[in-house]
Amino acid sequence: MPPGRRRKQHEAMIITEIFKSIQGESTYAGLPCSFIRTTGCNLRCVWCDTDYAFYGGKEMTIPEILDALQPHQCEFVEITGGEPLLQSEVPQLAEELIRAKHTVLIETGGALDVSVLPADVVKIMDIKCPESGMMQEMNWDNLKKLTPRDEIKFVINSRNDYDWAMKILYDHQLYRRNVVLFSPVYQTIPPHELAEWILQDNLPVRFQIQLHKVLWGETPGR
């Protein structure tokens, strides 16, 4: 560092929104939770429901983010996007939230290396199915980097996606170490169809629907 220049303690992150809601997904569904939505994504899933987070956003430092969470008084904090792992300060943010006694969840698309995150973070990692258009972007090494507290999510758009997800589930024996979530794409396949396929095949997965959308539809910040 050149003499006379002070190292900034925290670089700013780009944040689309910070809000309090009911956790809509994963085994934490139903719990009050603070959400930090980072800006930007390296993927373009055809059914993406948060494309408003691709651009824009506001620069915030970690202390500013912690201040914004304060009024929520939530034990659970989820960092989501966009793709949170695009921002180099996210591991540090997670570390500081853990130090402040929060349970930290991170939603990630599965294409970027998850091992940069502190071990205590609960990673909820997508495996992108063929009809997302992003299957080829998956970083399969990430499967070895998950811990038993992490969860794996397949967002399913059709019977073809379901059959592919079932093959991956068994080929990699995913259910032996992690909770595996099967979730229908919102308003694409009727949720009961996916539920019936899971029952017929007796799959060792957890069916989920996006609870926040049942409550509030596609309202941003929910």
Ligand code: SF4
């Ligand atoms: S990874 Fe998430 S935010 Fe990015 S395009 Fe896919 S659904 Fe949208």
